[in-house]
Amino acid sequence: MVKAVVLGAAGGIGQPLALLLKANPLVTELGLYDIVNTPGVAADLSHISTPAKVVGHLPPDDGLAKVLTGADVVVIPAGVPRKPGMTRDDLFKINAGIIRDLATGVAKYAPNAFVLVISNPVNSTVPIVTEVFKQHGVFNPKRIFGVTTLDVVRASTFVAEIVGDLSKAPSIKVPVVGGHSGVTIVPLLSQSSTPLPSSVDQGALEKLTYRIQYGGDEVVKAKDGAGSATLSMAYAGADFANSVIKALKGESGIVVPTFVHLTADAAGGEALKKELGKELDFFSAPVELGPDGVKSIKSLGKLTDYEKKLVEAAIPELETNIEKGITFIAGSKL
Numbered sequence: 001m002v003k004a005v006v007l008g009a010a011g012g013i014g015q016p017l018a019l020l021l022k023a024n025p026l027v028t029e030l031g032l033y034d035i036v037n038t039p040g041v042a043a044d045l046s047h048i049s050t051p052a053k054v055v056g057h058l059p060p061d062d063g064l065a066k067v068l069t070g071a072d073v074v075v076i077p078a079g080v081p082r083k084p085g086m087t088r089d090d091l092f093k094i095n096a097g098i099i100r101d102l103a104t105g106v107a108k109y110a111p112n113a114f115v116l117v118i119s120n121p122v123n124s125t126v127p128i129v130t131e132v133f134k135q136h137g138v139f140n141p142k143r144i145f146g147v148t149t150l151d152v153v154r155a156s157t158f159v160a161e162i163v164g165d166l167s168k169a170p171s172i173k174v175p176v177v178g179g180h181s182g183v184t185i186v187p188l189l190s191q192s193s194t195p196l197p198s199s200v201d202q203g204a205l206e207k208l209t210y211r212i213q214y215g216g217d218e219v220v221k222a223k224d225g226a227g228s229a230t231l232s233m234a235y236a237g238a239d240f241a242n243s244v245i246k247a248l249k250g251e252s253g254i255v256v257p258t259f260v261h262l263t264a265d266a267a268g269g270e271a272l273k274k275e276l277g278k279e280l281d282f283f284s285a286p287v288e289l290g291p292d293g294v295k296s297i298k299s300l301g302k303l304t305d306y307e308k309k310l311v312e313a314a315i316p317e318l319e320t321n322i323e324k325g326i327t328f329i330a331g332s333k334l
């Protein structure tokens with residue numbers, strides 16, 4: 001039995017993500033929560049002939065408590081998206097408070113659930129969730145994840161385009177590490193499971209790296225004020241949730257990049273800090289998932305000189321983003 005919950009379920013990401021989770025045969029109960037429209041979304045999805053029982057809740061009548069009770073996996077895409085000209089950090093003002101309040105609900109009503117944070121800026125919202133959980137005495141670093149899967153999905157797609165064979169996209173694996181915004185997104189293209197063609201020189205490699213780092217901007221620009229990536233994000237979020245659910249049910253050997261706390265308790269976190277040469281609290285690294293969440297945090301492996309520079313460039317912005325999230329909660333009364 002797996003109960004998955006989506007907080008922000010009526011939104012651009014929330015609805016298609018809820019659809020994909022409803023289509024996942026491993027999900028037996030699907031709880032939907034938003035400040036608007038969840039009864040309608042839940043009624044609609046409930047007619048689909050898959051196992052999950054669907055319930056929709058709104059804030060009145062303890063909706064958050066009801067939806068979270070019994071949750072195994074909580075996915076959070078609640079919050080505002082970017083418009084052209086904005087950075088993800090510009091969303092902090094509004095989204096930080098939304099995430100703080102929802103995380104407070106999760107800490108109270110589903111403290112053992114796996115929490116998958118999609119809302120931007122991920123580099124700051126994950127530290128917010130962590131600090132809220134600490135304040136409630138329920139922090140378990142193995143169960144809080146920033147979802148960076150869209151960067152991995154984009155890298156696979158763009159490499160397949162360069163290879164000239166999109167049919168390879170689902171099987172191409174490129175580790176993307178660091179964080180989830182601009183220079184903090186670090187694709188390790190030298191480790192692509194399908195090597196880049198020899199025609200890709202340093203200039204082309206830099207262009208491809210830039211496209212992966214700023215793929216979100218491409219969508220924001222094309223949507224022209226109507227928001228940011230929703231459908232590709234729903235695909236990526238459902239894919240990551242499926243990895244977490246499979247690991248929860250005992251499947252072994254699942255390794256995926258995700259933004260996690262580099263705690264001493266999680267095997268590999270301290271080693272990764274040493275490798276980075278920095279006392280960072282969070283980093284997106286390849287993580288082996290297990291039934292209790294993070295089983296081990298992996299090394300970044302052998303990096304090229306160019307990739308080493310990308311990692312170095314990511315660290316100062318990551319530090320600032322992480323600190324901003326931590327300080328926000330340190331200064332709030334929960």
Ligand SMILES: NC(=O)c1ccc[n+]([C@@H]2O[C@H](COP(=O)([O-])OP(=O)(O)OC[C@H]3O[C@@H](n4cnc5c(N)ncnc54)[C@H](O)[C@@H]3O)[C@@H](O)[C@H]2O)c1
Binds near residue numbers: 035036091121149
């Ligand atoms: N991690 C990633 O790779 C990634 C990718 C794309 C988008 N995002 C982020 O995901 C977030 C959502 O994007 P979207 O396009 O779905 O936005 P959206 O505006 O379409 O949907 C957001 C939903 O959140 C709901 N919401 C707002 N406050 C809430 C609260 N307190 N409780 C519950 N629900 C609440 C809104 O009612 C809305 O339905 C944004 O912050 C966006 O930047 C992250």
Ligand SMILES: O=C(O)C[C@H](O)C(=O)O
Binds near residue numbers: 081229
């Ligand atoms: O770009 C955005 O603001 C949304 C998301 O983080 C993305 O990478 O598409």
